[in-house]
Amino acid sequence: MNVKFTPFIMLDGQANEAIRFYEQALGAKVVFKQTFGETPEAADASMTEEAKNRIAHSVLIVGGSELFVSDSEPHLRLERGDQVNICITVKEAAEAERLYDALRSDGKVLSPLQSLYFSPAYGMVTDRFGVTFQIFTERS
Template structure:
C-alpha cells in the first residue's frame, strides 16, 4: 500500500507543475489531459479537453499527484487535497474501499476504468477523501 497526496487545482495545474519543477526539483513522470483520459475525446467539452486530468510528479523520494478541476465542478477549501491509496490487487482495493465506507460517503463506486481495473472515490467518516487506485489486474 502506498499513500500519495493528490491536489486538485482550479484550471492552472500546468502552472503548478512548472512551479513544483522549479521550486521542488520535481520530475514529471506522467501528464494526461481530460481528452487523453477517455476513449471518446469528443465527449469532453472544449473548455476541459486541454486541462490536466492527471499528473504524477517525483519529488525526492516521494510522489505527488495533481489535476485540474473539471469546469463547473465545485472546488472549495477542504476538497482540493485528497489522498490516493495505490494497491496492487483488486481484492485488496475492495477490502480497503469497504473499510473506509463505514460511516463515510461513496463519491464514485469502486469500478473498472480505462486507467485502472478498480478505481473509486470515498469520503470517510472524518471528512477525508480517498482515491482508491489499483495498478494491476490481480
Template sequence: MSIKLNPYLNFDGNTKEAVYFYEKALGGKVMGIMLFSDMPENPDHPLTDDMKDRVMHAHLKVGDFDLMFSDTFPGMPFQAGGDTVQIAIHPAEEAQARAIFAALEDGGQVVMPLQPTEWSPLYGIVKDKFGVTFQVNMPAEEPCVE
C-alpha cells in the same frame, strides 16, 4: 506486506500551473502530464472545449516520493484548500528548508513562521497560493548511540 502512499491533489483547471510551481518550489521533476484530450474519444461522453485542456493526470517526482495531480471536470463541486490533509516535507538542511518555505510562501500565507521547536531545529507551516498546506520540518539530529 509493503505499501506505498502518495498525495493526490485536485485542482479546478489550474493543475498545470500548480505542477510547474511545485516542480520549482520543491526541486522536483515532472514525470508526465496527460490532458483529458489525450484520451481516445468516447462518443458516449464527448469532451467539451473547456475540458480538453484540463489535466487528467500529472506526476511529479520529488526526491524518492511522488505527488500526483488532476483537474476536476468543469462544473464539479470543488473546494480549494482545507486543512484535513497537509503535506509534511522533511528537508535535511536549513538552507533547503528555508528555500522551500520561501517558495511555497510566495503568493501564499504563513500559518506558522519557520522557527526552532522542541522537536525540530526549524519548523513552520505555510498555505501556498493554491490553498495547499505544507509543514516544513527539518529533522533534529539523531543522538549518537554507542
C-alpha cells in the same frame, strides 16, 4: 499487505500552473502528464475544448517521493480544502474493495468503486472524518 500512499492535489483548472510552480519551487520532475483530451473518454463529442485541456493525471518526483497533481473532472465538485487527498495504491481489486468499503462506512462516496480504463478497481470516498481517499488498483 502491499499498500502505497501518495499525496494527490486536485485543482479546478490550475493543474498546469501548479505543476510549473512545483517544478520551480520544489525542484519537481514531471515523469507523466496526461490531459483529459488524451484519455479514451475524449472521443465523447460533448467534451469541451477547455475540458480536453485540463490535466487528467500527472506524476511528479520530488526527491525520492511522488506527488500526483490533476484537475478535477467537471462533474466532481470539490470544496476548498478538499484539494489535497490521499491516493491508496494496491495490487489487487479485492484489497481495493476491502479498503473502499471500510473507508466509506459513515462517510460519503464521491466516485463508486469500478473498473475504468486506467484501473481495474478505482473509487473515491470521503471518510467520516472528512479525509478524502482515492483507491487505485494497479493493472497487472
